[in-house]
């Protein structure tokens with residue numbers, strides 16, 4: 001019953017052995033790191049190395065809910081209040097455009113079926129109304145949605161779902177074909193200047209891009225306190241009746257979420273507030289407490305009784321202000337991570353922003369948007 005519901009045979013990568021040189025070394029082969037490598041290649045930067053502790057999509061990028069939601073980790077009204085309208089609108093606009101681009105680029109993997117926010121309480125219904133109004137005020141598309149029990153929800157028709165692991169594998173294939181060297185099987189133990197060391201080898205790089213969401217602060221201890229690791233858990237069921245979840249569904253402000261795959265299976269995640277030790281230094285393993293709460297979510301909220309086939313967990317990075325880290329942390333060492341639970345879209349932008357920053361390209365609009373954050 002363990003293992004992710006995404007079930008992809010991930011080909012093993014060669015182990016880094018001995019000393020090699022690279023113009024850029026990217027650490028982490030999830031959606032962010034692979035997007036960085038693809039962008040570096042587009043920017044015509046040669047001699048690229050990518051390293052992962054395990055392999056392609058071994059972390060959250062291959063274990064997540066598969067939601068593609070416009071906006072950063074804060075809902076739009078909260079983002080406007082907290083960061084100011086200019087930054088909030090630009091972050092929403094960039095992520096919305098990025099989802100459209102992903103749908104064009106990966107038509108077989110992306111399904112723009114819309115997302116639905118359902119209220120978990122009366123107070124949340126009011127918050128949804130404010131969320132809805134803020135989107136309309138800024139010209140974004142949002143529609144009212146009546147939940148199965150008559151709840152007043154919010155439908156964002158441009159949002160969608162995708163197969164996160166398959167997209168990483170396809171990206172890895174492309175960057176490999178274009179000449180990047182990819183290694184796996186050993187974690188990076190230390191970044192010394194711009195030299196990256198594993199147990200069996202080292203990369204002497206011009207620049208290092210650390211594209212790691214969960215446990216980012218382990219590789220870059222100076223980020224301790226600015227980002228913390230959080231465990232998120234999911235389950236997958238056997239196929240159930242089609243139409244059980246027609247959109248990417250979430251409630252309790254996104255703490256719980258579910259979607260139905262094209263083969264009829266339900267993927268259900270969340271309940272981290274029902275767990276114990278989900279924050280701090282968790283291991284990437286499902287726990288009974290959260291999985292029991294997910295079982296209850298499945299029957300009581302999703303409204304389905306079905307056999308559970310998979311249970312799994314993944315690690316992500318949360319920042320106190322919910323803004324991602326996308327910056328040069330040390331001379332020649334850049335970091336992207338801390339997406340606070342929603343890195344599928346903004347993570348791709350962050351990886352590209354780092355790639356542009358180190359290849360002499362104009363400043364990426366994500367950095368402008370983050371730079372416009374008030375306060």
Ligand SMILES: Cc1cc2nc3c(=O)[nH]c(=O)nc-3n(C[C@H](O)[C@H](O)[C@H](O)COP(=O)(O)OP(=O)(O)OC[C@H]3O[C@@H](n4cnc5c(N)ncnc54)[C@H](O)[C@@H]3O)c2cc1C
Pocket residue numbers: 027028029030031032033051052053054055056057058059060061062063064065066067068069186187188189211212213214215219231232233234269313314315316336337339340341342343344345347
């Ligand atoms: C259960 C769950 C559900 C989620 N649902 C959604 C969702 O629906 N929508 C959404 O947008 N986001 C979701 N997220 C968050 C999203 O998955 C992440 O934010 C995103 O995948 C981050 O991508 P990444 O490439 O930055 O990091 P990761 O996918 O974590 O990739 C980092 C890679 O770095 C490697 N690594 C780590 N340490 C080292 C080291 N020392 N040396 C070498 N390699 C190392 C790891 O093996 C991993 O492959 C979810 C996450 C989880 C766990």
